[in-house]
Amino acid sequence: MVKSELVRVLSDKLPEFQTRDVELALNCMLDQMNTALENGERIEIRGFGSFDLRHQQARLSRNPKTGEPVNLAAKVRLHFKPGKELKDRVDAARNKCRITE
Structure with missing residues (x-):
């Protein structure tokens, strides 16, 4: 929306x-x-979910195309955890969303 x-x-x-x-x-x-x-x-909205920050350490990764090693810097990621009420509503509306397993 x-x-x-x-x-x-x-x-x-x-x-x-x-x-x-x-x-x-x-x-x-x-x-x-x-x-x-x-x-x-941290932000918590009852019945909806919570937002918090997760720290991701610097790491060594690979370029998927060339296979070369790439250094990735440390960063902060936003994490959303849905509340029970939201999870239940989304699960109940599963057939409307065309979700297949």
């Missing part, structure tokens, strides 16, 4: 608020989430 579509859906569900106010609230929430992650904080 694109952010503009999310603003439209929220505006439809909250007709007492103007669209620009809904968009401002959404942008504020996303900015706060970005700031928290930049500061190394």
